[in-house]
Amino acid sequence: MATHRTRLMAGNWKMNKVPSEARAFTRQLLGRLEAAGRPEGVEVLLCPPFPALTAVHEEIVASGAGDWVQLGAQNLYFETHGAFTGEVAGPMLADAGCRYVIVGHSERRHLFGESDETVARKVKAAFSAGLVPILCVGETIDQRRQGQTEAVIRRQLEVALEGLDEAAVAGMVIAYEPVWAIGTGENATPEEAHRVIQQVIRQRVRELTGQAAAERVRIQYGGSVNATNIADFMALDGIDGALVGGASLKVDSFTAIVAAGRRKAA
Numbered sequence: 001m002a003t004h005r006t007r008l009m010a011g012n013w014k015m016n017k018v019p020s021e022a023r024a025f026t027r028q029l030l031g032r033l034e035a036a037g038r039p040e041g042v043e044v045l046l047c048p049p050f051p052a053l054t055a056v057h058e059e060i061v062a063s064g065a066g067d068w069v070q071l072g073a074q075n076l077y078f079e080t081h082g083a084f085t086g087e088v089a090g091p092m093l094a095d096a097g098c099r100y101v102i103v104g105h106s107e108r109r110h111l112f113g114e115s116d117e118t119v120a121r122k123v124k125a126a127f128s129a130g131l132v133p134i135l136c137v138g139e140t141i142d143q144r145r146q147g148q149t150e151a152v153i154r155r156q157l158e159v160a161l162e163g164l165d166e167a168a169v170a171g172m173v174i175a176y177e178p179v180w181a182i183g184t185g186e187n188a189t190p191e192e193a194h195r196v197i198q199q200v201i202r203q204r205v206r207e208l209t210g211q212a213a214a215e216r217v218r219i220q221y222g223g224s225v226n227a228t229n230i231a232d233f234m235a236l237d238g239i240d241g242a243l244v245g246g247a248s249l250k251v252d253s254f255t256a257i258v259a260a261g262r263r264k265a266a
């Protein structure tokens with residue numbers, strides 16, 4: 001049976017593109033996406049760096065694609081305001097036009113020391129600000145070699161989803177991003193990604209939050225996705241989109257990735 005979850009084809013630009021580049025890129029990208037038309041069952045998300053959020057939002061609003069192309073941020077702080085120099089709060093992102101925010105990306109966890117507990121606070125802060133969190137989970141290469149993939153992901157989910165009700169979990173997005181596949185050109189095989197998504201992540205959500213949330217939560221794959229391999233991931237019904245780094249920075253490759261997200265009729 002085909003699912004009815006809308007696929008989320010997301011570009012995480014990471015620390016790339018100054019605001020003027022981001023604006024020009026978004027204008028060009030949206031022109032291409034609008035010309036091609038909205039693929040069946042697909043939503044698109046652009047996550048630029050903080051200084052470019054406003055420029056990208058203005059381009060989305062000015063385009064005719066504002067109902068299916070959304071804006072997201074790459075991180076947030078868990079307090080709403082105050083003396084936290086250098087941090088950005090959820091309400092600021094919402095006011096800047098964001099609908100989504102990436103939380104717990106492996107680069108935040110490993111380069112900036114974010115713990116599972118910090119990530120959990122950020123997930124809650126996102127919901128409080130009316131944002132949809134995209135919770136990133138995934139194992140490192142060492143954890144994978146030691147056979148800990150399942151245990152690591154189960155633990156990441158247990159901490160991050162603690163205290164969230166069924167409606168919240170059903171409405172959020174989880175991204176399976178094996179750390180060893182990020183920016184390496186070495187993607188997980190689609191079968192392996194599908195197995196982890198369905199048998200580890202969706203199963204863990206079922207245990208923690210219940211069947212309804214497990215069926216509705218959208219779970220993306222991320223890690224060296226490109227215009228060529230995306231079709232093999234999207235051929236698998238349980239994978240609800242992609243979180244794309246490098247290949248989201250080019251109009252041609254990201255346009256092809258968006259098109260590949262189309263849900264085929266059952």
Ligand SMILES: O=C(CO)COP(=O)(O)O
Nearest residue numbers: 012182183223224245246
């Ligand atoms: O980290 C990623 C998306 O959040 C994946 O990055 P790459 O697509 O560049 O491997």
